[in-house]
Amino acid sequence: MNNYVYEVGNNLYINLTNQCSNDCFFCIRNGHDEMNGTNLWLEKEPTVADVLAQLPDDLSKYDEVVFCGFGEPTYKIDMLHELGKFFKSKGKVTRINTNGQANLVFGEDVCEKLVGAIDKVNVSLNASNAKEYQRICKSIFGEDSFEAMLEFAHRCQDLGMDVIMSVVDIIGKDEVDACQKLCDERGLKLRVRAFE
Numbered sequence: 547m548n549n550y551v552y553e554v555g556n557n558l559y560i561n562l563t564n565q566c567s568n569d570c571f572f573c574i575r576n577g578h579d580e581m582n583g584t585n586l587w588l589e590k591e592p593t594v595a596d597v598l599a600q601l602p603d604d605l606s607k608y609d610e611v612v613f614c615g616f617g618e619p620t621y622k623i624d625m626l627h628e629l630g631k632f633f634k635s636k637g638k639v640t641r642i643n644t645n646g647q648a649n650l651v652f653g654e655d656v657c658e659k660l661v662g663a664i665d666k667v668n669v670s671l672n673a674s675n676a677k678e679y680q681r682i683c684k685s686i687f688g689e690d691s692f693e694a695m696l697e698f699a700h701r702c703q704d705l706g707m708d709v710i711m712s713v714v715d716i717i718g719k720d721e722v723d724a725c726q727k728l729c730d731e732r733g734l735k736l737r738v739r740a741f742e
């Protein structure tokens with residue numbers, strides 16, 4: 547079965563794609579096809595109707611609807627727009643967890659498609675500079691992906707979304723400190739996550 551919808555804690559997660567422009571060494575997809583007992587590897591990517599068909603009847607118990615899944619959700623930017631607006635019409639807070647490379651994937655600025663659909667944008671920063679980012683994340687776009695990711699974050703912030711950059715603590719204290727300095731200089735918020 548393709549699991550397009552799953553729960554983590556008090557949040558409802560939406561799984562739209564396996565595709566990703568990165569190949570991060572810490573990605574949970576490495577050697578796994580499930581999370582918390584839910585198989586997230588998709589044999590078929592969903593339509594909007596496929597996602598809606600798997601939604602629970604009662605959305606009221608969820609704090610947030612999070613577009614995350616096994617791949618990079620912005621590969622499905624039009625679905626994010628449509629589904630995000632649907633969940634907003636139901637009064638839900640919406641979030642994407644993203645690598646911030648959508649504008650490289652599409653070759654144009656697609657951030658406006660998130661306006662009115664997505665409240666929170668969690669961007670994986672992962673490193674303090676382009677060279678280290680590419681070593682960790684192995685983007686198909688090479689080192690250019692780092693600056694493009696920062697520009698994506700700024701663009702979403704300018705468009706009114708609540709943007710938070712994130713790093714995983716396994717990168718080490720010096721790198722975490724350098725990421726904090728970078729975010730301070732760029733006017734971005736940073737969250738440090740514990741590696742699980």
Ligand code: SF4
Pocket residue numbers: 566567568569570572573574575616617618644645670683
């Ligand atoms: S950006 Fe996310 S989904 Fe893509 S490889 Fe990295 S951790 Fe995995």
